[in-house]
Amino acid sequence: MTFADFPFLRYLFFFALGILLSTIIPEAQPQLVLAILAVLWIFYVIFLNGPVFSSLLPISFLAYSLLIGLGAFVSLLSNQTAQEGEISWGEGQGYLAEVQRYDLPKANSSENLLAVFATKGEQGWSSQKALVLVYHQMGQALYPGQVIWVPTNPEPLAPPSFPDEFNYKRFLAAKGIHFRQFLGKKLLVIPLKPSNELNFAMEHLRYYFAGMIDQYVQGPESKQIALALLLGQKESLGKEVKQAYSATGTQHILAVSGLHVGIIYSILLLPLSFFKQKGQALQKSYLILVLGLIWIYALMTGFSPSVVRAVVMFSLVTLGQMRKRKPSIWNILAFSALLLLVLDPAIQTDLGFQLSYLAVAGIVGLQPILLRMWAPSNRVLDYFWQMATVTLAAQLITSPLTVHYFHTFPTYFLVANLLIVPLSYIILCLGVPFLLFAWIPFLGSFLGASVDFLLFIQNEITYTLQELPAALWQGIHLSLAGMLAIWGILWIWGNWELGNRKILVHIGYGLCLIWAISNLWTEVRRPSQELYFFAKDQQRILDLRLGEHHLSWNQDFPVAQLSYSILPNRLAGQRNPVPMPLKGIISEDSIWFPGIHVAFFPTQNRLDLGLLQPKERIDFSQINLSGSLQGDSIGTGSSGFRVIF
Numbered sequence: 001m002t003f004a005d006f007p008f009l010r011y012l013f014f015f016a017l018g019i020l021l022s023t024i025i026p027e028a029q030p031q032l033v034l035a036i037l038a039v040l041w042i043f044y045v046i047f048l049n050g051p052v053f054s055s056l057l058p059i060s061f062l063a064y065s066l067l068i069g070l071g072a073f074v075s076l077l078s079n080q081t082a083q084e085g086e087i088s089w090g091e092g093q094g095y096l097a098e099v100q101r102y103d104l105p106k107a108n109s110s111e112n113l114l115a116v117f118a119t120k121g122e123q124g125w126s127s128q129k130a131l132v133l134v135y136h137q138m139g140q141a142l143y144p145g146q147v148i149w150v151p152t153n154p155e156p157l158a159p160p161s162f163p164d165e166f167n168y169k170r171f172l173a174a175k176g177i178h179f180r181q182f183l184g185k186k187l188l189v190i191p192l193k194p195s196n197e198l199n200f201a202m203e204h205l206r207y208y209f210a211g212m213i214d215q216y217v218q219g220p221e222s223k224q225i226a227l228a229l230l231l232g233q234k235e236s237l238g239k240e241v242k243q244a245y246s247a248t249g250t251q252h253i254l255a256v257s258g259l260h261v262g263i264i265y266s267i268l269l270l271p272l273s274f275f276k277q278k279g280q281a282l283q284k285s286y287l288i289l290v291l292g293l294i295w296i297y298a299l300m301t302g303f304s305p306s307v308v309r310a311v312v313m314f315s316l317v318t319l320g321q322m323r324k325r326k327p328s329i330w331n332i333l334a335f336s337a338l339l340l341l342v343l344d345p346a347i348q349t350d351l352g353f354q355l356s357y358l359a360v361a362g363i364v365g366l367q368p369i370l371l372r373m374w375a376p377s378n379r380v381l382d383y384f385w386q387m388a389t390v391t392l393a394a395q396l397i398t399s400p401l402t403v404h405y406f407h408t409f410p411t412y413f414l415v416a417n418l419l420i421v422p423l424s425y426i427i428l429c430l431g432v433p434f435l436l437f438a439w440i441p442f443l444g445s446f447l448g449a450s451v452d453f454l455l456f457i458q459n460e461i462t463y464t465l466q467e468l469p470a471a472l473w474q475g476i477h478l479s480l481a482g483m484l485a486i487w488g489i490l491w492i493w494g495n496w497e498l499g500n501r502k503i504l505v506h507i508g509y510g511l512c513l514i515w516a517i518s519n520l521w522t523e524v525r526r527p528s529q530e531l532y533f534f535a536k537d538q539q540r541i542l543d544l545r546l547g548e549h550h551l552s553w554n555q556d557f558p559v560a561q562l563s564y565s566i567l568p569n570r571l572a573g574q575r576n577p578v579p580m581p582l583k584g585i586i587s588e589d590s591i592w593f594p595g596i597h598v599a600f601f602p603t604q605n606r607l608d609l610g611l612l613q614p615k616e617r618i619d620f621s622q623i624n625l626s627g628s629l630q631g632d633s634i635g636t637g638s639s640g641f642r643v644i645f
Contacts, residue, residue: 407475
């Protein structure tokens with residue numbers, strides 16, 4: 001089969017190309033793109049019905065141009081809609097908002113989400129729409145549907161202070177949230193009925209199930225994982241739990257994903273053999289019920305990209321079963337991705353979306369090749385070999401992306417998944433009935449205790465594997481060219497049996513050459529001596545590279561913030577993530593670094609470079625501004641800068 005056998009793959013490619021094009025021209029008006037689409041459609045109809053044009057090239061060219069234009073139009077329209085939430089508060093005196101969810105406990109406050117619908121200004125009331133992430137210290141918890149009055153305006157989310165830092169503003173903006181506010185007790189609950197109780201039905205259901213977990217699952221860490229595993233609530237996960245599952249390559253267990261939907265789907269299909277005996281009509285009715293249940297589950301767990309992908313795919317497979325058809329898995333995969341991109345074009349930058357589709361593509365394309373390498377005669381070995389090939393296929397294709405972003409690789413991912421995935425299957429088999437029947441006293445206690453015990457075993461296995469030597473490779477750098485080259489090589493491997501091997505070999509050589517040239521160019525352009533100065537709220541870090549030596553000095557910068565503020569920049573610059581400490585001698589008005597003859601004057605916000613001769617400075621707050629430097633002293637008033645010597 002060829003690429004032409006999978007039409008939705010072609011549609012997806014050109015539609016995604018249009019979305020990518022819209023990022024190059026973000027200021028373009030959707031109305032202009034719509035007008036161009038109308039003209040292209042007219043020409044397409046003329047070419048399609050005109051007997052004069054016998055060649056298919058103009059028709060296919062126009063068809064794909066329409067898909068590219070449609071992708072650009074949907075993306076620009078979505079961006080325009082998202083910007084409506086970035087309202088200007090001006091001299092406003094407060095706002096009315098509706099509570100969107102139940103409180104999430106934090107260390108010193110409770111977090112919630114408010115949907116603003118009216119603001120009060122000097123000219124009176126005006127209708128507005130915006131989402132505000134708030135933190136309050138009210139004695140009484142907030143719940144969905146409440147209307148509250150806030151007498152002060154929120155503040156817009158701040159962009160990252162340093163290059164390569166985790167962009168929390170963009171992360172929340174993808175969810176439509178552009179503002180944040182600490183309220184304390186400065187809010188008033190207005191006794192009004194919710195505008196529509198049905199809007200919060202899933203939120204109430206999720207809260208009810210979370211209460212059952214809190215009541216019957218006793219272990220603190222088991223409780224955290226049960227909330228994530230069964231309900232998709234990852235906000236309560238502790239740092240140690242996240243690190244352990246990340247180090248073992250089983251972090252996908254912590255979020256409701258396609259794996260969980262697949263397990264629940266398989267559980268729900270178990271009675272299907274009984275309904276087959278009762279007749280085709282009853283069988284179809286039961287399949288429709290199964291579809292309804294998995295969609296309700298997806299809605300309740302937050303509609304994450306991987307969940308929606310799985311639900312759409314299972315729905316299409318089930319509909320195919322009802323019509324006694326077996327559609328191509330590649331077409332189903334592409335159609336579900338196309339549907340998600342139409343609904344939310346920005347989702348293509350979501351890491352969960354990318355990993356979910358990559359994993360399924362790897363399983364579909366590479367697992368059959370791995371299976372053919374060995375055919376165990378033993379039934380038990382065959383079961384574990386099939387599980388191993390699924391894990392290997394998914395890991396092979398997703399690792400380039402995770403290494404590129406996170407610079408880590410879990411050494412024992414195969415062992416961990418072979419142990420944890422079957423255990424999580426058993427936990428879900430007990431967890432789903434537990435959520436449904438927890439209201440029955442004795443049954444709820446028994447199922448809750450069983451889930452608690454199994455989660456304890458799962459945690460112990462994870463922590464044990466995490467403590468093994470070299471459990472996590474860290475500081476691995478993989479460039480964009482390297483990531484694309486590895487995917488290209490995997491594609492060549494997948495097509496080796498049916499493709500033209502001579503052409504595939506040339507493509508492989510070309511990819512490796514591009515990767516090598518990219519690495520060589522990076523090495524040539526990398527300076528041998530450079531200094532980074534990070535400053536935020538009287539907290540400062542100085543990083544210095546002198547050839548192969550990497551040094552760092554930290555003044556009051558919280559260690560907990562290093563992982564997402566400073567570490568990404570070190571890894572992106574291929575500097576040591578844990579540099580050697582740089583000793584500083586503190587005097588009355590300065591800090592002297594004797595090894596490099598550099599002095600820092602905190603009160604003057606000045607850095608004397610001593611024997612080092614600066615050539616270029618790049619400010620973090622104005623990344624694109626750079627230039628040559630003269631002299632041996634630099635002001636440090638900005639959020640930070642990079643100096644090349």
